[in-house]
Amino acid sequence: MPDHYEVLGIDREADDAAVRQAYRRLARTYHPDVNDSPEARAQFEAVQSAYETLSEPLRRQAYDALTARDHEQRQAEEIRERMRRIREEREAKEAEELRRRAEARRMDHVRPTFDEHEYRALRADxxxxxxxxxxxxxxxxxxxxxxxxxxxxxxxxxxxxxxDFALAQGDVRAAATAYAFAAQFAPDNAVYLRQYEALKIGR
Structure with a gap:
């Protein structure tokens, strides 16, 4: 079923005056007397059908009741799409922040030097x-x-x-951050990088 409101370019809450104004504006563009192209004829027929339905109160009421569910579904889809874009933008910012923090940490910390006793104690730990x-x-x-x-x-x-401990506690964000540092300080360890990428996608 065509969306008459979309055809006229108006909101579902538009009043009668807005319906008439939209119809007249579109008729000046697509009426066969001013535009004889096949596309314009088809568009004018859609405009005419939309106007005939929305300009008559009882027909409009019946149309609104019939299409309410479709309208709600479209609104829900639009909201989901907006939320998806917001989530992707947030995840991109978080990934960049993780990269920046890891780089800053790498630059700020020079590997300490240990004497033999300290090194053995560290390795034992x-x-x-x-x-x-x-x-x-x-x-x-x-x-x-x-x-x-x-x-x-x-x-x-x-x-x-x-x-791994953060992941066991259900803290995916902390786990991803820790694996980002692990991958930063062990760039040859493909496991750490894969774990970070998997957690980043799953957040």
């Missing part, structure tokens, strides 16, 4: 963290990861553990 994570003790592993990052803020594995 990393090994213990990974063992805890492998056993599914993510809360304990995440606490140890936090301590490791306070010592060496470029430890990609520690970010990955924090990401």
């Amino acid at each position: 990393v090994d213990e963290m990974q063992k805890l994570a492998n056993r599914g003790e993510l809360a304990a592993a995440s606490l140890l990861a936090k301590r490791i990052l306070e010592i060496d803020p470029r430890q990609a594995d520690a970010y990955a553990v924090q990401a």
